[in-house]
Amino acid sequence: MRGFLGEALMRLIAEGLTSIRGGRTLFCDLSLALDAGQALLLSGPNGAGKTTLIRTIAGLLKPTKGQLRLEEGDPERTLGEQCHYVGHLDSVKASLSVQENAAFWSGFLGGARTRVDDALKTFGLAALKDMPAAYLSAGQRRRLGLARVLLADRPLWLLDEPTVSLDAAAQNTLLRVIEAHLVAGGLVVAATHVALALPRSRNLPLGGTARLP
Numbered sequence: 685m686r687g688f689l690g691e692a693l694m695r696l697i698a699e700g701l702t703s704i705r706g707g708r709t710l711f712c713d714l715s716l717a718l719d720a721g722q723a724l725l726l727s728g729p730n731g732a733g734k735t736t737l738i739r740t741i742a743g744l745l746k747p748t749k750g751q752l753r754l755e756e757g758d759p760e761r762t763l764g765e766q767c768h769y770v771g772h773l774d775s776v777k778a779s780l781s782v783q784e785n786a787a788f789w790s791g792f793l794g795g796a797r798t799r800v801d802d803a804l805k806t807f808g809l810a811a812l813k814d815m816p817a818a819y820l821s822a823g824q825r826r827r828l829g830l831a832r833v834l835l836a837d838r839p840l841w842l843l844d845e846p847t848v849s850l851d852a853a854a855q856n857t858l859l860r861v862i863e864a865h866l867v868a869g870g871l872v873v874a875a876t877h878v879a880l881a882l883p884r885s886r887n888l889p890l891g892g893t894a895r896l897p
Contacts, residue, residue, distance in 0.1 A: 692756040693720040694839050696741075696871055701750035703736050710736050711890055714750070720839075723862065723872040723882045728890035734875035735772070737890065738842045741873060742769040754840065768838040770846060774829030778818035782809055785817055786831055795836030803834035807857060822849040830858060833865075841865060843874040 696718040703710045710733030718724050726734040739745045741752060743764025754763050776785055786800045804810045807827040812820070820828065826849040833841055841862070847855050855878075862872055862882060874880065 693869065694757055694871060695719050695755040696840060696873075697751075697753050697755060698741075699751045701737075701740065701752070702748045703733060703740060703745070704748045705736065716888065718871050718873070720869040720871060721866050721884055723866060723874065723880075723885040725880060725882070725885055725887050726873065726875040726890060727877070727887055732891040734890055735844055738769070738844050738873060738875055739771075741840075742767050742842050744769070757839065763840075766838055767840045767842050768833045768836075769842045769844075770830055770833065771844045772848075774825045776817045776820070776825050776828055779816065781814050781816055782820070782828055783813040785828060786835065789832040790835040793832065793836035793838075799835050803831040804828075806834060806861065807831045808854065823851060823854060826850055827854055827857075830861075834861065839870050841870065841872045841874075843872065843876075845875055845877065847876060847878045847880075 696716075698714060698716045701714040702712045714737070716724065726737060728734055736745060740747050741763065743762055752763055754766055757763070757766050777788070780788065782804065783800060786804055787797065790797055790800050801810065804813055807830060809824065809827055809831065812824065817825065817828065830846060846858060850858065859880065859882065862880075866872060866882070866884060872882075
């Protein structure tokens with residue numbers, strides 16, 4: 685059996701993760717195993733550690749203790765280099781057009797330039813490709829930020845409140861994109877206050893000692 689893009693099945697492993705920031709323990713002794721084709725949905729109140737956990741997996745923060753690894757990943761790349769990270773900020777440059785923003789991310793991520801038009805079309809932005817990003821609505825900016833997950837192949841998607849500013853139609857588009865990634869053997873970790881109806885998903889509530897087998 686093969687996983688993401690024909691590679692061996694991957695598995696995200698966290699062992700004994702603890703994060704203490706500003707003297708406050710956000711999560712303690714967190715352990716989890718996420719298999720190819722699975723989604724892990726992080727829930728909990730604001731300040732519970734959802735963003736911290738996602739940024740730790742992305743390699744942007746160091747855990748106080750514990751280990752993370754992607755089994756059957758690329759041994760020449762760090763865990764962070766094998767992730768798509770979409771945070772609270774959409775990372776959209778206002779002075780560039782919609783298409784120019786997508787083209788920048790395609791080049792930065794090492795993706796094929798030919799993917800840009802398809803990614804914009806998927807997220808309903810094709811008709812706006814020549815518009816300066818400064819004139820986009822909050823929902824359109826969010827869709828443009830999310831479109832970069834389609835510009836280059838990464839097995840692990842880290843999505844922090846991905847549905848913020850999205851209307852119902854855009855949320856359905858996002859769900860279809862995530863489902864296709866999971867079917868291909870990808871992995872998803874998403875922090876969300878909105879229930880996401882995803883196949884093979886599990887919930888990890890944060891806000892105390894968190895442990896997931």
